Amino acid sequence: MSQIVFDAVRHGYRTKGRAEMVALSDVNLTVEQGEFVSLLGPSGCGKSTLLYLLGGFVPLQSGRILMEGKPVTGPGPDRGVVFQNFALFPWKTVRQNIAYGLERQGLTAQARTERVQQFIDMVQLRGFEDSFPSQLSGGMRQRVAIARTLAVDPRVLLMDEPFGALDAQTREIMHEELLAIMRRTPMTTIFVTHDVREAVYLSDRVAVMSSRPGRIKEVVTIDLGPRTGPDIMKSAKFNEYVEYLWSQVKTDAVKAMQ
Amino acid sequence: MRLIDFLIRWSPLAILALAWEAAPRLGLINPQSLPPLSVVAVSLWQLAASGDLLTNGLQSLWRLVAGLGLAILIGVPLGAAMASNRIVNVIVAPIARALYPMPKSALIPVLLLWLGLGNASKITLIFLGCLLPVLMSAYNGVRGVEPVMLWSARSFGRGPLSVLFGVAVPAAMPELLAGIRSALALSFVLLVSSEFLMARDGLGYLISFLGDGGAYAPMFAAVIVVSSLGFAADRLFLGLMRRMLAWRG
Numbered sequence: 148m149s150q151i152v153f154d155a156v157r158h159g160y161r162t163k164g165r166a167e168m169v170a171l172s173d174v175n176l177t178v179e180q181g182e183f184v185s186l187l188g189p190s191g192c193g194k195s196t197l198l199y200l201l202g203g204f205v206p207l208q209s210g211r212i213l214m215e216g217k218p219v220t221g222p223g224p225d226r227g228v229v230f231q232n233f234a235l236f237p238w239k240t241v242r243q244n245i246a247y248g249l250e251r252q253g254l255t256a257q258a259r260t261e262r263v264q265q266f267i268d269m270v271q272l273r274g275f276e277d278s279f280p281s282q283l284s285g286g287m288r289q290r291v292a293i294a295r296t297l298a299v300d301p302r303v304l305l306m307d308e309p310f311g312a313l314d315a316q317t318r319e320i321m322h323e324e325l326l327a328i329m330r331r332t333p334m335t336t337i338f339v340t341h342d343v344r345e346a347v348y349l350s351d352r353v354a355v356m357s358s359r360p361g362r363i364k365e366v367v368t369i370d371l372g373p374r375t376g377p378d379i380m381k382s383a384k385f386n387e388y389v390e391y392l393w394s395q396v397k398t399d400a401v402k403a404m405q
Numbered sequence: 406m407r408l409i410d411f412l413i414r415w416s417p418l419a420i421l422a423l424a425w426e427a428a429p430r431l432g433l434i435n436p437q438s439l440p441p442l443s444v445v446a447v448s449l450w451q452l453a454a455s456g457d458l459l460t461n462g463l464q465s466l467w468r469l470v471a472g473l474g475l476a477i478l479i480g481v482p483l484g485a486a487m488a489s490n491r492i493v494n495v496i497v498a499p500i501a502r503a504l505y506p507m508p509k510s511a512l513i514p515v516l517l518l519w520l521g522l523g524n525a526s527k528i529t530l531i532f533l534g535c536l537l538p539v540l541m542s543a544y545n546g547v548r549g550v551e552p553v554m555l556w557s558a559r560s561f562g563r564g565p566l567s568v569l570f571g572v573a574v575p576a577a578m579p580e581l582l583a584g585i586r587s588a589l590a591l592s593f594v595l596l597v598s599s600e601f602l603m604a605r606d607g608l609g610y611l612i613s614f615l616g617d618g619g620a621y622a623p624m625f626a627a628v629i630v631v632s633s634l635g636f637a638a639d640r641l642f643l644g645l646m647r648r649m650l651a652w653r654g
Contacts, residue, residue, distance in 0.1 A: 181438040204556045222559040238575050238652045248561040281654030299561060 193361025472531025484543025490565020546577025
């Protein structure tokens with residue numbers, strides 16, 4: 148049984164006095180346990196909507212979404228989410244943000260403190276435990292958000308353009324950190340992005356989405372073996388994937404701009 | 406240096422005090438209508454020594470704290486609920502919108518009729534006047550919270566009430582505190598004007614009683630006390646606000 152199933156998912160938006168805008172049309176996709184799958188497409192192709200539907204934030208209109216065999220009915224701690232703009236609680240310190248998800252898990256105070264520290268260490272924020280998000284850089288904030296989400300031990304990780312708000316250098320560092328986390332604690336991940344190179348570098352499979360209406364055009368398996376470091380981006384094979392995917396995305400990206 | 410900064414910053418006030426002293430003494434203003442500041446200061450001292458200031462001041466402060474406290478206690482949850490629940494919004498919003506621009510002091514005769522001269526009429530007036538600014542700031546603040554922050558809380562397994570009071574209200578705190586601060590200023594206006602018209606004690610009553618009796622120097626002393634209290638309350642609240650919002654960096 149696949150861990151995540153999208154089956155004939157359709158989603159539309161209605162704005163007053165206008166015809167329905169179809170955001171997603173007949174989306175089918177299955178994700179296996181432990182897979183890293185990217186949803187790649189231009190803005191407006193409905194890739195974030197698809198993720199929000201799986202997250203249970205947006206009610207499903209038509210079709211089925213199964214998480215480990217059960218239909219998604221609302222948000223839950225089995226699906227950890229990381230958002231582009233971090234969605235941290237700005238009035239809580241780093242420590243308090245990471246502890247938030249653990250408060251309802253029946254842990255003893257000591258076990259909770261230890262777990263918070265473990266995840267602070269994991270994202271290398273030792274020394275910033277008592278800082279507020281406003282005192283941290285964008286990359287550090289996203290590390291806090293990742294630690295907060297992973298600390299509750301979700302079954303799958305949903306990431307909505309998590310590095311889209313970061314500068315190029317920070318983004319590259321975050322890629323390495325994410326891969327390192329995945330090596331230590333492998334986890335099924337669905338990763339929304341419009342960055343072709345990022346998708347190829349991180350994913351086992353890339354689902355290319357087209358826009359208006361959003362649908363999955365093609366799913367490409369990325370066969371690059373274990374990611375040992377950024378050198379892989381210089382390989383011919385890596386660049387073939389990038390070129391091929393870019394050619395698939397381009398027509399829609401151009402269409403989206405018109 | 407800090408002392409000099411302080412002196413420069415408050416020098417206009419010192420000039421005003423000097424003008425107050427000089428104008429009646431030089432005969433520019435009738436000393437009957439504006440006694441010199443030094444005379445007022447002596448009256449202030451006498452008023453304080455007699456204990457009148459303390460008893461009336463405490464009475465006024467109690468009304469203020471009770472009225473504003475009730476407005477916060479009811480306005481914050483109601484405004485937050487309005488922002489997050491359609492049914493509450495449908496019921497409360499038209500009432501709030503209709504009553505918001507109404508001058509609450511217009512209720513003074515009604516409240517006098519219904520509740521008499523005791524504390525209840527003043528506390529009710531301050532409560533009613535402060536309720537809407539507090540409620541509206543909670544409503545606007547909660548409505549402005551980023552949806553992803555609320556989604557994030559829900560994905561950690563939190564129910565609607567926990568999300569509302571544990572995440573939405575703290576996230577709305579900057580706007581909410583600004584609303585409470587304006588309600589605090591308004592509460593002084595309502596306190597004094599209601600005590601003019603429907604009270605047997607309190608600082609507002611003291612001012613009107615002394616004025617009616619032609620005791621202008623002590624009347625000005627009482628006005629100074631009320632103004633200072635208003636100023637001190639605002640400063641205190643501003644300090645509290647800065648501490649509570651220290652996370653904004």
